[in-house]
Amino acid sequence: MSNQWDPGGIFEVLASDESRRILAAASVRPLSAKEFEQICDASLPTIYRRISVLVEYDMLSEEQVVDTESGHSKQYATDLQEINVRVEDGEFTVNLEIRKDTVDKFGELFRDLGEGHRGSVSSEFPDLPSESPTEE
Numbered sequence: 001m002s003n004q005w006d007p008g009g010i011f012e013v014l015a016s017d018e019s020r021r022i023l024a025a026a027s028v029r030p031l032s033a034k035e036f037e038q039i040c041d042a043s044l045p046t047i048y049r050r051i052s053v054l055v056e057y058d059m060l061s062e063e064q065v066v067d068t069e070s071g072h073s074k075q076y077a078t079d080l081q082e083i084n085v086r087v088e089d090g091e092f093t094v095n096l097e098i099r100k101d102t103v104d105k106f107g108e109l110f111r112d113l114g115e116g117h118r119g120s121v122s123s124e125f126p127d128l129p130s131e132s133p134t135e136e
Contacts, residue, residue, distance in 0.1 A: 007085070007092035013057055014083075018042050018050045023059060023078050030063060030075035051076060058098050 013019055018040045025031055025039050036047045054060035059080040067073050082097035 007094040010057070010083070010094045010096070013053055013059070016050060018046060019054060022047070022050055022054060022076070023080060026060060026076050027078040027080075030065075030077040032073055032075050036076075058096065 018036075021040045022036050025036065031039075033044060033047050033051060036051070037044050040047060040050075042050075051060060051062075055062060055076075059078065060076050061079045062074045062076050065073055065075050079098050080096060081099045084095045084097070086093040086095070
């Protein structure tokens with residue numbers, strides 16, 4: 001799966017040392033905000049702001065986990081696989097390659113169907129028709 005984003009926004013997100021450390025650490029295994037706080041040596045509010053932006057840009061995903069000691073908590077994993085920057089005809093284009101598993105794709109499919117977004121269904125699942133079959 002890939003998304004195109006405003007290059008300025010991507011460059012701004014990746015300019016943050018904390019964002020890059022969060023992405024790198026979460027590519028090894030899912031981590032909690034408290035673990036990122038220790039890894040990044042930054043305040044918890046800063047970590048949550050960075051996490052929020054990374055989730056918004058689809059670079060990080062959150063997962064609810066059950067901890068026997070503390071109850072429910074969230075962990076975050078890196079979804080970003082690759083960033084491609086293209087400079088052509090006087091413009092920058094940024095393309096993010098995002099890792100999504102089959103469960104994520106089906107969840108998006110059903111959400112999009114419920115919202116009436118047929119175009120996104122065909123782009124995510126090219127074998128499915130994007131329009132209703134016509135009767136002859």
